[in-house]
Amino acid sequence: MKIPFGTISITEESKKLITEIVNSNRLSCGKYVREFEEKFASLLGVKEAVALSSGTDADALALAVLYDFGAQRGDEIIIPALSFVATGNAVLEAGFKPVFVDINRKTLNIDSSLIEQVITEKTRAIMPVHLMGKPADMDKITALAKKHKLYVIEDAAEAHGAEYKGKKIGTLSDIAAYSLYIAHIITTIEGGIVVTDREDFASILRSLRSHGRACKCKKCILNINSGYCPERFKNGKDIRFIFERIGYSSKMNEIEAAVGLGSISHYGEIITRRRKNLISMVDGFQRFKPYLTTIKEEAYEKIGPHAFAVIASSDAPFTREELSQFLEKKGIETRDLFSSMPTQCEGFSFLGYNLGDFPNAEFIGNHGLHIGVHQDLGDKHVEYFLNTVDNFLSQY
Ligand SMILES: Cc1ncc(COP(=O)(O)O)c(C=O)c1O
Numbered sequence: 014m015k016i017p018f019g020t021i022s023i024t025e026e027s028k029k030l031i032t033e034i035v036n037s038n039r040l041s042c043g044k045y046v047r048e049f050e051e052k053f054a055s056l057l058g059v060k061e062a063v064a065l066s067s068g069t070d071a072d073a074l075a076l077a078v079l080y081d082f083g084a085q086r087g088d089e090i091i092i093p094a095l096s097f098v099a100t101g102n103a104v105l106e107a108g109f110k111p112v113f114v115d116i117n118r119k120t121l122n123i124d125s126s127l128i129e130q131v132i133t134e135k136t137r138a139i140m141p142v143h144l145m146g147k148p149a150d151m152d153k154i155t156a157l158a159k160k161h162k163l164y165v166i167e168d169a170a171e172a173h174g175a176e177y178k179g180k181k182i183g184t185l186s187d188i189a190a191y192s193l194y195i196a197h198i199i200t201t202i203e204g205g206i207v208v209t210d211r212e213d214f215a216s217i218l219r220s221l222r223s224h225g226r227a228c229k230c231k232k233c234i235l236n237i238n239s240g241y242c243p244e245r246f247k248n249g250k251d252i253r254f255i256f257e258r259i260g261y262s263s264k265m266n267e268i269e270a271a272v273g274l275g276s277i278s279h280y281g282e283i284i285t286r287r288r289k290n291l292i293s294m295v296d297g298f299q300r301f302k303p304y305l306t307t308i309k310e311e312a313y314e315k316i317g318p319h320a321f322a323v324i325a326s327s328d329a330p331f332t333r334e335e336l337s338q339f340l341e342k343k344g345i346e347t348r349d350l351f352s353s354m355p356t357q358c359e360g361f362s363f364l365g366y367n368l369g370d371f372p373n374a375e376f377i378g379n380h381g382l383h384i385g386v387h388q389d390l391g392d393k394h395v396e397y398f399l400n401t402v403d404n405f406l407s408q409y
Pocket residue numbers: 067068069070072096097099100142144168170171192193194203204205
């Protein structure tokens with residue numbers, strides 16, 4: 014049996030749309046991107062969604078909005094030490110300095126009790142990551158942000174379908190950024206999307222994704238690459254060539270949107286299947302304590318079924334690598350559970366952190382892995398995975 018990490022199904026509806034789009038020659042960001050944005054926004058119940066070319070850009074552009082509200086290049090953004098490296102890269106891509114905070118090993122998320130001590134005059138935002146779809150400690154984070162007049166921008170890349178105290182993740186902060194990469198629940202193959210209730214933020218995001226252009230009305234995004242847009246000519250000037258801010262080239266294209274529209278139309282089924290896989294794995298995994306554990310779903314939350322986390326304890330008589338090699342040999346694809354960005358990812362060494370500064374993030378960096386829970390998997394795959402782990406542990 015094989016348990017691949019991810020899957021994608023390009024629906025019949027998407028295939029039809031793709032053919033239509035290719036034949037129309039109208040391929041760049043246009044009406045299907047807009048339709049996808051509207052559907053994504055209504056899924057979450059937010060006013061605005063702006064589609065981009067990656068989840069990393071979704072993080073970066075969400076942060077870059079802050080320059081319109083007094084932030085300066087080099088200001089600080091607080092992020093957890095453990096995440097997929099894109100979170101840290103995005104802060105740098107946006108021109109800010111990442112300030113890292115250790116995580117709580119049990120939740121894999123930023124340890125909210127350590128945030129206040131790193132807030133300085135230069136801090137502009139806290140960017141919690143809902144890692145593995147597990148909601149971060151949003152009550153504490155939003156209270157701290159309010160106290161220190163900071164923005165909260167959620168990295169919800171892995172948190173499609175997650176809920177916190179009756180509210181959908183992505184609706185608990187000023188802006189939230191999602192990845193639509195192939196391994197994620199709603200996918201456009203490559204892509205990202207930013208959601209917000211603030212119309213001013215959304216129009217800045219539309220400008221940012223198109224080089225910082227002045228034209229940012231919704232009509233404009235439909236006409237930007239073809240045809241006549243009456244909004245384009247203001248006071249006798251073509252605002253398409255007025256650049257109001259430092260921008261990015263990060264538009265989603267129509268083919269990606271067509272894949273996304275197909276994905277979103279099956280969202281209900283996808284999330285139900287993935288949740289079932291995740292919960293069965295969580296339940297079945299309890300028998301592997303104390304050597305192997307996973308994250309727990311609290312009564313006030315719903316974990317978004319992105320993937321299944323496995324953490325080997327420090328006194329386990331085997332290494333994470335021995336476990337992942339065993340699983341891989343049995344056809345179960347594994348991924349490491351990321352690393353401590355500041356101390357285990359070479360690229361961040363210029364920031365001057367030292368190994369040992371983030372013990373919990375580093376622990377997960379050495380002891381964690383994750384496997385797929387996607388919609389092509391079912392009860393028999395879950396059973397196979399649990400039996401395989403049983404077989405592995407029986408060697409010790
Ligand atoms: C937590 C987190 N943030 C950001 C990203 C970046 O998304 P993308 O790969 O679409 O650029 C990912 C990607 O998986 C992620 O897991």
